[in-house]
Amino acid sequence: MLTASKRTVRLNPSQGRTLRGIAERRGLTEYAMLQRIIEAGFLSVINGTDRDTDTREIANGVGAIAERLAEVERVLDRALFTACAAYAYARHSALGTKKPDEAIAADAKAAFERQRSLALEIEP
Numbered sequence: 001m002l003t004a005s006k007r008t009v010r011l012n013p014s015q016g017r018t019l020r021g022i023a024e025r026r027g028l029t030e031y032a033m034l035q036r037i038i039e040a041g042f043l044s045v046i047n048g049t050d051r052d053t054d055t056r057e058i059a060n061g062v063g064a065i066a067e068r069l070a071e072v073e074r075v076l077d078r079a080l081f082t083a084c085a086a087y088a089y090a091r092h093s094a095l096g097t098k099k100p101d102e103a104i105a106a107d108a109k110a111a112f113e114r115q116r117s118l119a120l121e122i123e124p
Contacts (some may be wrong), residue, residue: 011032077116082113 011019023033088108092099 005046010039035060071120080119081112084115087111 019030019033019037022037023030026033028036085105085108088104088111092104094105
């Protein structure tokens with residue numbers, strides 16, 4: 001028959017409150033809940049599930065950030081194009097040119113492409 005060995009566990013105040021709350025919700029004593037938490041922790045470490053969970057959470061977080069970054073890039077491209085179009089139309093209006101909208105739109109697209117390529121240059 002195996003015998004249990006005594007250990008002293010020190011919890012910070014936050015951990016103590018959390019343990020107390022969990023134990024109350026489950027209808028257990030704090031000591032019984034602490035024993036379950038320790039057993040779950042051992043199993044998690046032995047089976048590597050703690051590492052797998054952390055890796056999965058990190059991967060999900062990186063995926064969410066990458067998705068949001070792509071959205072931000074699309075919005076910035078639209079904002080840049082809008083600014084270039086506004087500049088092209090204002091410039092042609094100020095100069096009093098009688099170019100058709102297609103020509104002004106082509107100028108705006110060219111300005112957008114120039115600004116976009118400048119923004120994407122990697123500086124040493």
